Amino acid sequence: MNRRHFLKTAAALAAASTLPKWYLDECESHAATPQPVSPNDQPSFALVGCGGMGRGDAVSASRFGRLVALCDLDANRLSGLKEKYPGVATFKDFRELMERDDIHAIICATVDHWHVLVSIAALRGGKDVYCEKPLTLTIDEGKRLVKVARETKRILQTGSQQRSDRNFRLACELVRNGRVGKLKHIDTVLPAGLREGPFSPSPVPEGLDWDFWMGQTPRVDYVKQRCHFSFRYWYDYSGGTMTDWGAHHNDIALWGQGLERNGPTTIEGKPLVEMIPGGYTAASQYHVEYTYANGVTHTCRSTVDDNPSGGVINKEGQHHGVKFEGSDGWIWVTRGSIRASQPELLTEPLPSNALRLYVSTDHMGNFFECIRSRKQTAAEPEIGHRSASLCHLGVIATRLGRKLQWDPAKEEFVNDKEANGWLAREMRKPWNYDAV
Numbered sequence: 041m042n043r044r045h046f047l048k049t050a051a052a053l054a055a056a057s058t059l060p061k062w063y064l065d066e067c068e069s070h071a072a073t074p075q076p077v078s079p080n081d082q083p084s085f086a087l088v089g090c091g092g093m094g095r096g097d098a099v100s101a102s103r104f105g106r107l108v109a110l111c112d113l114d115a116n117r118l119s120g121l122k123e124k125y126p127g128v129a130t131f132k133d134f135r136e137l138m139e140r141d142d143i144h145a146i147i148c149a150t151v152d153h154w155h156v157l158v159s160i161a162a163l164r165g166g167k168d169v170y171c172e173k174p175l176t177l178t179i180d181e182g183k184r185l186v187k188v189a190r191e192t193k194r195i196l197q198t199g200s201q202q203r204s205d206r207n208f209r210l211a212c213e214l215v216r217n218g219r220v221g222k223l224k225h226i227d228t229v230l231p232a233g234l235r236e237g238p239f240s241p242s243p244v245p246e247g248l249d250w251d252f253w254m255g256q257t258p259r260v261d262y263v264k265q266r267c268h269f270s271f272r273y274w275y276d277y278s279g280g281t282m283t284d285w286g287a288h289h290n291d292i293a294l295w296g297q298g299l300e301r302n303g304p305t306t307i308e309g310k311p312l313v314e315m316i317p318g319g320y321t322a323a324s325q326y327h328v329e330y331t332y333a334n335g336v337t338h339t340c341r342s343t344v345d346d347n348p349s350g351g352v353i354n355k356e357g358q359h360h361g362v363k364f365e366g367s368d369g370w371i372w373v374t375r376g377s378i379r380a381s382q383p384e385l386l387t388e389p390l391p392s393n394a395l396r397l398y399v400s401t402d403h404m405g406n407f408f409e410c411i412r413s414r415k416q417t418a419a420e421p422e423i424g425h426r427s428a429s430l431c432h433l434g435v436i437a438t439r440l441g442r443k444l445q446w447d448p449a450k451e452e453f454v455n456d457k458e459a460n461g462w463l464a465r466e467m468r469k470p471w472n473y474d475a476v
């Protein structure tokens with residue numbers, strides 16, 4: 041390839057991976073998220089779960105609300121963040137927050153297996169909730185959370201921020217308006233998880249309440265790799281990257297089909313590597329096939345190496361993201377980039393009568409805006425639940441190793457007692473849905 045040709049190709053690629061001008065102009069015209077006009081206009085909020093994501097969420101939410109309390113069952117995490125927010129109250133037990141009338145909203149950035157119990161307690165306590173993704177640990181949890189949110193009429197935003205990202209909204213709007221022709225197939229590529237071990241137990245670090253951390257999950261000896269951050273690679277606490285990243289990209293797969301309150305009809309999955317005995321237990325590399333009642337097929341697969349950084353890009357440079365393939369072309373979207381089989385699929389503006397999707401330009405801002413307006417958020421409870429369900433279905437199919445039939449209306453497997461036994465997990469006492 042000569043230099044001129046190389047530069048031309050590189051320029052064409054760059055042009056194809058940025059947002060088209062007509063859409064950028066349109067985005068400019070969207071109203072910015074309203075900013076608080078005075079301290080009285082800032083709802084007070086508490087952060088439950090002061091780990092990596094919780095810290096980020098606290099910064100993000102402080103643009104719109106007043107952080108008044110921090111809660112974590114690890115005193116080290118709590119004291120670390122208290123240094124940054126010296127005036128705020130600290131708590132070990134989230135249940136105490138629910139009794140306080142001066143707390144309006146809860147941000148739940150705990151490990152996945154605590155999301156629903158904390159969120160239900162908060163909703164019942166009259167709080168609005170921003171809960172990190174994946175919204176749930178099980179499909180049963182999701183059904184119950186949706187019900188409680190409806191009953192209590194509180195606001196809930198799921199922390200799947202790709203719903204407030206311009207690239208993903210454009211991809212879904214184009215697909216929903218037939219830009220790729222008849223949608224035939226969706227490919228979601230997720231980063232491979234970790235495949236490491238075996239691990240050995242060690243003394244529980246001072247300040248960490250390990251029993252409380254385990255909550256509803258089976259009691260086991262403390263193992264460092266089970267706890268902060270790497271909990272996501274254990275089936276007990278999560279579904280591996282299938283739920284961790286699937287909560288983002290599979291959510292887009294549903295949005296692009298208009299099935300965000302629905303689901304697939306069949307699921308078949310397999311792990312691609314065996315897990316190491318005594319090591320992480322959630323499949324690190326996998327391949328799942330879904331079909332939908334609309335005839336669309338959907339592959340959800342991991343990248344295929346053991347990249348210790350979480351496999352965001354594998355050896356072949358294969359990136360995580362979502363590809364919508366139709367009769368007239370394809371659109372690929374990931375964070376910060378959108379590409380299409382033909383540039384016109386992106387550059388041609390949508391007609392004025394096109395179907396348009398929920399516009400949110402700031403995911404946390406959308407939550408605070410909805411606290412005021414009492415409108416549904418960009419990732420309201422059913423959306424968060426169904427996206428997580430799609431991932432849980434993939435995890436269940438992978439673990440069962442056979443094709444499963446799913447009824448998305450009843451949210452049950454069809455005539456399959458064994459598979460239906462995987463919709464909920466037994467909760468370790470004393471934890472249950474009435475944690476408060």
Ligand SMILES: NC(=O)c1ccc[n+]([C@@H]2O[C@H](COP(=O)([O-])OP(=O)(O)OC[C@H]3O[C@@H](n4cnc5c(N)ncnc54)[C@H](O)[C@@H]3O)[C@@H](O)[C@H]2O)c1
Nearest residue numbers: 089090091092093112113114117149150151172173268269
């Ligand atoms: N939206 C995103 O892009 C994004 C990115 C990263 C993480 N996340 C999500 O955020 C959540 C937290 O992830 P992380 O990487 O910060 O994990 P982490 O392990 O670093 O932090 C979780 C914190 O929650 C605390 N905790 C656990 N149970 C608790 C309870 N019952 N009450 C109070 N505190 C409790 C832990 O002690 C820990 O400090 C996960 O669900 C993850 O999926 C979302």
